[in-house]
Amino acid sequence: xxxxxxxxxxxxxxxxxxxxxxxxxxxxxxxxxxxxxxxxxxxxxxxxxxxxxxxxxxxxxxxxxxxxxxxxxxxxxxxxxxxxxxxxxxxxxxxxxxxxxxxxxxxxxxxxxxxxxxxxxxxxxxxxxxxxxxxxxxxxxxxxxxxxxxxxxxxxxxxxxxxxxxxxxxxxxxxxxxxxxxxxxxxxxxxxxxxxxxxxxxxxxxxxxxxxxxxxxxxxxxxxxxxxxxxx
Amino acid sequence: xxxxxxxxxxxxxxxxxxxxxxxxxxxxxxxxxxxxxxxxxxxxxxxxxxxxxxxxxxxxxxxxxxxxxxxxxxxxxxxxxxxxxxxxxxxxxxxxxxxxxxxxxxxxxxxxxxxxxxxxxxxxxxxxxxxxxxxxxxxxxxxxxxxxxxxxxxxxxxxxxxxxxxxxxxxxxxxxxxxxxxxxxxxxxxxxxxxxxxxxxxxxxxxxxxxxxxxxxxxxxxxxxxxxxxxxxxxxxxxxxxxxxxxxxxxxxxxxxxxxxxxxxxxxxxxxxxxx
Numbered sequence: 001x002x003x004x005x006x007x008x009x010x011x012x013x014x015x016x017x018x019x020x021x022x023x024x025x026x027x028x029x030x031x032x033x034x035x036x037x038x039x040x041x042x043x044x045x046x047x048x049x050x051x052x053x054x055x056x057x058x059x060x061x062x063x064x065x066x067x068x069x070x071x072x073x074x075x076x077x078x079x080x081x082x083x084x085x086x087x088x089x090x091x092x093x094x095x096x097x098x099x100x101x102x103x104x105x106x107x108x109x110x111x112x113x114x115x116x117x118x119x120x121x122x123x124x125x126x127x128x129x130x131x132x133x134x135x136x137x138x139x140x141x142x143x144x145x146x147x148x149x150x151x152x153x154x155x156x157x158x159x160x161x162x163x164x165x166x167x168x169x170x171x172x173x174x175x176x177x178x179x180x181x182x183x184x185x186x187x188x189x190x191x192x193x194x195x196x197x198x199x200x201x202x203x204x205x206x207x208x209x210x211x212x213x214x215x216x217x218x219x220x221x222x223x224x225x226x227x228x229x230x231x232x
Numbered sequence: 233x234x235x236x237x238x239x240x241x242x243x244x245x246x247x248x249x250x251x252x253x254x255x256x257x258x259x260x261x262x263x264x265x266x267x268x269x270x271x272x273x274x275x276x277x278x279x280x281x282x283x284x285x286x287x288x289x290x291x292x293x294x295x296x297x298x299x300x301x302x303x304x305x306x307x308x309x310x311x312x313x314x315x316x317x318x319x320x321x322x323x324x325x326x327x328x329x330x331x332x333x334x335x336x337x338x339x340x341x342x343x344x345x346x347x348x349x350x351x352x353x354x355x356x357x358x359x360x361x362x363x364x365x366x367x368x369x370x371x372x373x374x375x376x377x378x379x380x381x382x383x384x385x386x387x388x389x390x391x392x393x394x395x396x397x398x399x400x401x402x403x404x405x406x407x408x409x410x411x412x413x414x415x416x417x418x419x420x421x422x423x424x425x426x427x428x429x430x431x432x433x434x435x436x437x438x439x440x441x442x443x444x445x446x447x448x449x450x451x452x453x454x455x456x457x458x459x460x461x462x463x464x465x466x467x468x469x470x471x472x473x474x475x476x477x478x479x480x481x482x483x484x485x486x487x488x489x490x491x492x493x494x495x496x497x498x499x500x501x502x503x504x505x506x507x508x
Contacts, residue, residue, distance in 0.1 A: 002505055002506050002507065003504070003505045003506055006505070072458075072459055073504070074458065074462070074491050074492075074503040074504050074505075075491060075492060075493065075494055075499075075500050075503050075504050076500060076504060077504050078491070078492060079492065079493070211492065211493030
């Protein structure tokens with residue numbers, strides 16, 4: 001087969017993306033888990049691991065630059081490599097969300113959680129599950145999954161709204177709890193953004209497979225549109 | 233709610249954007265034969281004025297044959313004939329009353345290997361104009377200078393115009409051939425692998441030159457070098473051989489589309505280097 005070396009190198013890069021994805025998945029689950037257990041050591045470890053995530057992202061980027069410079073990719077190959085550049089950046093940002101959650105746990109110090117965490121771990125689980133399937137769809141160029149998966153962001157948004165309202169109730173009942181509520185709200189917000197970034201990965205998969213740049217709308221956009229209309 | 237929203241994108245689907253473009257040449261269902269053998273089959277394409285069209289495809293797919301038919305160079309090969317028609321500014325080129333010499337003045341050609349005449353640099357450029365009746369020295373001087381300047385060669389040869397055209401480097405010789413083609417003020421310039429015998433720097437100079445002169449001329453280039461086609465052309469035609477060993481044009485589109493999102497699987501395989 002012509003271009004066997006190039007094919008092998010592309011496969012290697014894709015494998016590296018999966019490794020990066022799995023590092024990010026572990027970071028997200030780990031960050032919420034250590035918050036739930038109030039395990040500061042584990043959160044500290046998440047912060048250290050984030051450096052590895054960043055390094056992995058730059059390593060892949062470097063590999064991509066070399067492939068682009070030496071292999072002059074065209075058409076599907078070009079779309080693939082350009083999209084991987086984008087996807088690794090999305091993954092790295094998701095890693096930052098995990099790091100953000102770990103930081104919150106550390107900043108909380110010895111203060112107890114405002115409430116036991118139930119929906120927040122669910123959000124993390126759902127987000128990671130979506131990320132995992134988005135990356136599988138990317139590897140297999142599975143258009144159906146790439147197009148339908150962003151819809152599941154609604155579940156994460158619903159959980160976020162639930163957490164939000166619950167925390168607001170705490171604040172109303174006891175305004176002194178505002179800081180602790182705020183911390184958890186930030187955690188939930190970070191997890192909500194993870195799911196949003198999964199949508200971006202799905203859009204890239206559609207682009208790789210079809211060459212079409214589509215923006216897959218999710219209910220988030222609708223929500224803000226409605227809010228805006230209300231304001232008017 | 234979740235329907236994908238199509239957004240504006242540079243990878244537009246539309247084939248050749250014909251708005252605001254003047255048609256320079258029209259190729260209509262053209263087949264080219266060498267005796268009974270059909271070398272090129274049923275090619276139709278529109279070539280817009282002052283644009284660069286690249287013809288790509290694997291060896292032996294009829295690219296050069298097609299190119300040579302655009303100024304009736306194939307007439308020189310015995311047994312060759314065509315079906316279909318080639319139009320220049322709406323006028324058919326393959327008609328009995330057409331002056332072939334005039335066709336070749338209006339549609340010039342640059343070949344793969346630099347082929348200056350064994351004459352001085354000046355005489356190489358002045359050759360065509362003299363043939364068409366320009367004899368006054370001041371007129372010839374002006375044409376030679378203008379053509380060499382357009383071919384980005386003037387500064388390098390202005391002090392040795394009367395040295396042999398063969399005494400300069402290969403890249404310079406090729407630019408001299410381009411100057412020679414420009415000297416008779418053609419409307420279209422055909423280039424058959426114009427840089428394949430040149431080193432990378434000379435190749436880039438030729439490509440830069442093409443970008444310069446396309447302001448005044450329409451250029452059609454055959455190239456094996458896909459990066460070159462991607463770099464220089466506005467439109468790209470992809471040719472491939474069919475089961476009868478006849479060359480066919482399988483895709484003709486905006487160059488940006490051919491190299492980022494081709495519509496034909498065979499084009500995709502060729503431009504990504506998986507076929508050829």
